[in-house]
Amino acid sequence: MNYIEYKDLDLFSAGHVACSGCIESLSIRIIVNTIGSDAVAVVPPSCGAVICGGYPNSSVSIPAFHTTLESAAASASGVKRSLVAQGKPDTTVICLAGDGGTYDIGFQALSSAVERNEDILYICFDNEGYMNTGGQKSSSTPLQAVTGSTPAGKISPKKNLVEILAAHNIPYVATVSAAHSEDFVAKVKKAKEIRGTKVIVVLIPCLAGWGVADNAGIKVSRLAVESAVFPLYEVEDGIKYTLNHTGKTRTVDAYLAEQKRYRHLTEETVAEIQAGVDREWKRLKMKTRISQELQAAED
Template sequence: MEKIDYRDEGRFCSGHVACAGCAEAISMRVILNAVGEDTVGVIVPSCTAVILGGYPMSSTKTSFIHGTLESAGAFASGVKRALRAQGRDDTTVLCLAGDGGTYDIGLQSLSSAAERNEDILYICFDNEGYMNTGGQKSSSTPHKAATGSTPLGKPTRKKNMIEILAAHRIPYIATTSPSHLSDMAAKVKKAKSIRGTKVIFVLIPCLPGWGVAENAAVKTARLGVEAGVFPLIEVEGGVKYSLTVDQKTRRIDDYLGEQKRYNHLSDEDRRELQEEVDDTWARLLARAEAGE
């Protein structure tokens, strides 16, 4: 159990409409707190947009503009330029999107913003599917996971967005999890202090989408980190990889067992997934040890 050093500034309010037990609510509280008051937000269709809601019923004290699903990066770029024209260059532009809006539908606008190295902080709440529309597969959905549109399991692996973004040589990319809230706050604060494009992925176990119990979202996220399925990392300048948690202490079975989306797996499927995680982890370790 982690004791976190945390004082809530109240930027995320009660009365929000996240599913009871969704770890996105806890994450949102920490992220909005860490980003602070001098922030303008951009948000695109996703659970996040529903949770934060629209004015005057919004559950946040931070101002958000609601954009379209395909254009988070472009919206955030425009907001940053408008603020700069007003002499508010130090105001943080925070962009919130889901994995569908990041890995798939908004990838072109994120890539363009990253190529221009726009000064934005982009957070992807990665629940590994199109969840607010009923749980369809996205390109972030992991190999063999069942979704509404891949009921027998997704036949391909999760797209590696870290490597795609690293190829843009942006200053900062990180992953974090609601099971590691101090890590989350520290990474958001670090990203905020850097000029240029920063992207942080937050693992969000989706209760209905993954078939996780209402009281098990944070536990599931922790198992994902400990099994090495969702490594907590930083990538600086697109080349310098470091692992925040450098030990893989569990087998993948502990993580899979918490989720109904993997109920259909055979022993052979489980072995295959373990091999994939081991291989990805070994490559990551080698990169981190090489300092690049």
């Protein structure tokens, strides 16, 4: 049996109020323990804010500021600049945000923080919708997924946040999954050492919002990666693409079948989703190849 390779510093406590079986709590545990105690967190409204806990308790041992939904990156910038002004530039400032606070209402502030290259580590817990408010669509909700505000299935595809951030020439952006914890830990460690803006998108299958069994969070994450619905990769400086998982080893069927939000799908709509995943996977592989050629040409 393989254990997660990180030292648990006891910076994330039991007794938090995440839904039973939710892998966001596991993800937060990995993140805060990998970063260590010299850190400050900024948390916009999200499942993460609930998991971090209500006054006077806190499940994370590092200080956290609960900011507005659209302000995470700007708020983190303020913390970081203050620490720099106080001669403490090495303290890691992290955002623990959801996809609504990242892809949607918080995107303007995030884009500006990346443009300014603020020295922050921004974590997006991507459960593909406003799950903390009961499950409505965000711009991260994928094609055909049923949510409280897309009862017949979403008619537009998921926004590709990683590519948008890569277009900012961000120093580091990566996707991670709690089902691939060694890769997860390695990416958090790597991001921590980079100065400038880093964004890590963590896929969080929402048990209630996606209609996933309480014990299936890790399984669904793994299926998302293996079907390339959620490929694991990283982009450095907007140009260096690295695929961190061997590749697309299965079709989307098994992934979709685990989730009630896709229960209404027909053969045609499954084929439509598969075609979209295939196209994006092909594009990602081409970008990776071009990136390698560019690096070879520069060397």
